[in-house]
Amino acid sequence: MTIQRIKKLAGLLPQNSDGAIITSDVNRRYFTGVKSSAGVVLCFRDASYLIIDFRYIEHARKCVKSCEVIEQKDLFAQINELIKKHNAKIMSVESKSMSLFDMNTYKTKLNCVLDIGNELSDLILNMRAVKDNTELAAISRAQGIAERALEDVMGRLCAGMSEREFAMLLDFTMLKLGAESISFDTIALFGANTSKPHGEPSEYCLKKGDAILVDFGAVYDGYHSDMTRTFFYGAVCSMSKEIYEITLNAQQAAIKAARAGISGAELDSIARRIIDDAGFGDMFGHSLGHGVGLEIHESPNLAPKSEYILCENNVVTVEPGIYIPSKIGVRIEDFVTITPTGCRNLTAFPKKLTVI
Ligand SMILES: [Mn+2]
Known part of the structure; x- marks a missing residue:
């Protein structure tokens, strides 16, 4: 089911955006099936990744079917590498859950423009409102x-x-x-x-x-x-x-x-x-x-x-x-x-x- 969910998200990404950065625990669980207190899902139109740290890596490698699982080493360098690989210029973040502190950090560290509008959060809320x-x-x-x-x-x-x-x-x-x-x-x-x-x-x-x-x-x-x-x-x-x-x-x-x-x-x-x-x-x-x-x-x-x-x-x-x-x-x-x-x-x- 997580595969269908992430495919759906990829198909519905905000028009001006090249991908989504999902950082909330609840949505990370929704799209990967993994319960964790940290980790980032990157969803581009043609590929998805879960970057997650050592504490969860064994479980994630075994269970996650919807994303390529990458062990977290240097988070922002790893995100930047994927942004470059997918030629992404604008990435949407979750306005509903991202703190201003994290937003400022992501803005400083990432080599792309952040879309901080409500569209991504609204989209995911609407997906989650209809249960499978x-x-x-x-x-x-x-x-x-x-x-x-x-x-x-x-x-x-x-x-x-x-x-x-x-x-x-x-x-x-x-x-x-x-x-x-x-x-x-x-x-x-x-x-x-x-x-x-x-x-x-x-x-x-x-x-x-x-x-x-x-x-x-x-x-x-x-x-x-x-x-x-x-x-x-x-x-x-x-x-x-x-x-x-x-x-x-x-x-x-x-x-x-x-x-x-x-x-x-x-x-x-x-x-x-x-x-x-x-x-x-x-x-x-x-x-x-x-x-x-x-x-x-x-x-x-x-x-x-x-x-x-x-x-x-x-x-x-x-x-x-x-x-x-x-x-x-x-x-x-x-x-x-x-x-x-x-x-x-x-x-x-x-x-x-x-x-x-
Ligand atoms: Mn109630």
């Missing part, structure tokens, strides 16, 4: 691990357990079940803490009547999963019940409407209208969802201003929420693969209102 079968399989696998872990940890939940303990157990269980890492710092909140959409787990301990909000994911083979569930412990009040049902309705309506051809803004508005009409519009202060893949947040966005037109094999979260300060927050998040006529839900974990 290998990627979809890894994402499903990550989600499977996350769901089994949540089921396991919910079974061990009890009064007196702290938010931090719950988060730690969930992280540990995902890793034990085969996750490469966790998708992001697990959000596990109880009671009134649930009103902070991205609150941090504290020493607060679970008690009867608390809501439980958990937003988490596993990483498998570089690919992330993302899911949020809200439960109730021992009892649920009528207001919590009401906002749970509104959130669930909004989420289900958006999932039902998700298909190739709809824009990110349209999909966002379908969920937002339901929450607005119920009188909680001001309490849904974030966007409906985001793309998920090698990064937990990537293109496309499902937000009021998103002009992105969804297409087959986009993977996006659908996660409306209602948050009443100091009282309660409810968020329900699944993630789905877009198909020509609808979507396939990657999340199987039940979302009917549950009192544990």
Whole structure:
């Protein structure tokens, strides 16, 4: 798959550019399959190279199929040699991830003009927004691990357990079940803490009547999963019940409407209208969802201003929420693969209102 990806990139390079210099960890992994903290991919129209240091060379030589692998000795001299070989005058760099420090260094050391526009980064983001079968399989696998872990940890939940303990157990269980890492710092909140959409787990301990909000994911083979569930412990009040049902309705309506051809803004508005009409519009202060893949947040966005037109094999979260300060927050998040006529839900974990 990495061969097709790099060929596609070579064919789509910005018109005025003779090649791409890829320096971000995530895109290096996307185009070579190698996870590393350093290295440079050079993609010309007719050839591609991975320059990578001693720490990764054995693995790279064995695994990389998309590029010629070169051991790094004197990076800039090696890049200059290849630039000369391919007669490149202008090379594009990743504006999204390259620091100004690195840009200045590359500018000084390389014998070519740097194209620092957004075109290359946009191009790669758009490529990554549409998943191939290998990627979809890894994402499903990550989600499977996350769901089994949540089921396991919910079974061990009890009064007196702290938010931090719950988060730690969930992280540990995902890793034990085969996750490469966790998708992001697990959000596990109880009671009134649930009103902070991205609150941090504290020493607060679970008690009867608390809501439980958990937003988490596993990483498998570089690919992330993302899911949020809200439960109730021992009892649920009528207001919590009401906002749970509104959130669930909004989420289900958006999932039902998700298909190739709809824009990110349209999909966002379908969920937002339901929450607005119920009188909680001001309490849904974030966007409906985001793309998920090698990064937990990537293109496309499902937000009021998103002009992105969804297409087959986009993977996006659908996660409306209602948050009443100091009282309660409810968020329900699944993630789905877009198909020509609808979507396939990657999340199987039940979302009917549950009192544990
Ligand atoms: Mn999310």
